Amino acid sequence: xxxxxxxxxxxxxxxxxxxxxxxxxxxxxxxxxxxxxxxxxxxxxxxxxxxxxxxxxxxxxxxxxxxxxxxxxxxxxxxxxxxxxxxxxxxxxxxxxxxxxxxxxxxxxxxxxxxxxxxxxxxxxxxxxxxxxxxxxxxxxxxxxxxxxxxxxxxxxxxxxxxxxxxxxxxxxxxxxxxxxxxxxxxxxxxxxxxxxxxxxxxxxxxxxxxxxxxxxxxxxxxxxxxxxxxxxxxxxxxxxxxxxxxxxxxxxxxxxxxxxxxxxxxxxxxxxxxxxxxxxxxxxxxxxxxxxxxxxxxx
Numbered sequence: 332x333x334x335x336x337x338x339x340x341x342x343x344x345x346x347x348x349x350x351x352x353x354x355x356x357x358x359x360x361x362x363x364x365x366x367x368x369x370x371x372x373x374x375x376x377x378x379x380x381x382x383x384x385x386x387x388x389x390x391x392x393x394x395x396x397x398x399x400x401x402x403x404x405x406x407x408x409x410x411x412x413x414x415x416x417x418x419x420x421x422x423x424x425x426x427x428x429x430x431x432x433x434x435x436x437x438x439x440x441x442x443x444x445x446x447x448x449x450x451x452x453x454x455x456x457x458x459x460x461x462x463x464x465x466x467x468x469x470x471x472x473x474x475x476x477x478x479x480x481x482x483x484x485x486x487x488x489x490x491x492x493x494x495x496x497x498x499x500x501x502x503x504x505x506x507x508x509x510x511x512x513x514x515x516x517x518x519x520x521x522x523x524x525x526x527x528x529x530x531x532x533x534x535x536x537x538x539x540x541x542x543x544x545x546x547x548x549x550x551x552x553x554x555x556x557x558x559x560x561x562x563x564x565x566x567x568x569x570x571x572x573x574x575x576x577x578x579x580x581x582x583x584x585x586x587x588x589x590x591x592x593x594x595x596x597x598x599x600x601x602x603x604x605x606x607x608x609x610x611x612x613x614x615x616x617x618x619x620x621x622x623x624x625x626x627x628x629x630x631x
Contacts, residue, residue, distance in 0.1 A: 335394060335566070337573045347405050353533065355412040355463075355525050359511075360399055364392040365421040368501075380425035393426065397565040400428040407437055407462070407537065412528065414461040414521070419443050424460065428564070433460075437536045442467045445474040450516030452484040462536035468524040469517075 332339040350356065364373040364382065374383035382389040399415070406413045417423050424433070424441075433439040439460055446455035448471035459469055493499050543552055574580050 334398065335391060337570050340398060340567075340570055341573075343402055344405065347402060347409060347411070350406075350409065350411055352410045353412065353529065355414070355521075355528075356406060357521070358399065358403075358413060358415045360395055360415065360417070360423065361392065362418050362421050362423070364389050365423045366418050367420050375422050377422070377425065380422050381427075394564065394566050396423060396426045397428045397562060398567075400426075400432045401562065401565055403432060404436060410534065412461065412463050412525070414459050414463060414466070417458050417460070419456040419458045421458065435538065437462050437538060440464060440466045442470045444470040446514065446517065447474055447479065447482055448472070449520055450514035452482070452514075453486070454479055454483065463524065463528050464531060464535065465524045465527045468527065469520050471520075 332342060334340060334343060347356070363369060364386075365375065370376070372383075373386065373389050375381070375389075381393055384390050384393070403413050403415075415423075423429060439462060441458055441460040443456065443458050445451075446457050447453060449469075454474055459466055489501050491499055491501070547555075
């Protein structure tokens with residue numbers, strides 16, 4: 332299912348909201364436009380990590396990372412652990428939204444390792460990034476030449492010398508696709524790392540904390556949020572349009588926001604803002620839908 336489509340993105344959000352607290356989620360964004368093989372076409376560099384927007388595969392990858400960061404912040408709000416996998420030379424971490432996540436929101440750690448040392452059929456130098464402090468356990472050390480020669484079954488690149496005498500290489504698309512599957516040894520290593528992480532202090536990944544007013548309800552907290560960055564680069568208009576028109580969307584009735592301490596929120600079903608019995612001005616769409624996603628499942 333397409334992560335950039337409405338159904339795919341909403342399914343991702345539902346999956347996050349149904350994860351257990353302290354759970355671990357593994358993300359593997361498409362690296363096609365972020366790696367070295369596509370660098371000459373994508374135009375990505377340290378000076379211009381977003382590349383040539385005119386190319387559809389580049390602009391879609393930029394949108395994907397913006398949505399990815401939103402999902403990871405939802406993971407943080409749910410007290411979840413996350414890991415993001417990329418080839419070691421990927422420039423995904425240079426995306427401005429990732430920089431915001433790693434430098435303003437949470438402590439994000441990273442480690443580099445050889446996939447072959449986890450049982451992979453090719454060397455595949457890999458980087459994992461996440462809010463897991465035990466992440467360095469995935470690094471199994473150096474890959475020696477003897478081990479590389481003995482265990483390599485897939486060659487992802489072919490080197491050659493062009494007519495001008497320059498050394499060049501070209502990627503083998505079929506073999507590159509074959510390396511997308513994770514070896515079972517990596518799963519075992521992630522499990523060991525996760526078990527160690529559970530023995531540590533339960534929370535130490537946020538760069539700052541906001542203490543909410545205990546006298547306010549969830550709805551009141553959301554209504555008091557300011558509308559600042561609307562994340563237009565995440566291209567969520569179609570998602571909002573779907574939620575606003577979906578008859579199964581459940582959100583809290585704004586009319587109850589005036590009461591001081593409502594015991595149980597009222598719910599409105601159907602297109603948003605269709606009921607006009609509230610004297611309150613509608614909140615920002617983002618906070619309104621966000622609260623709708625956090626409403627208790629057993630409420631009616």
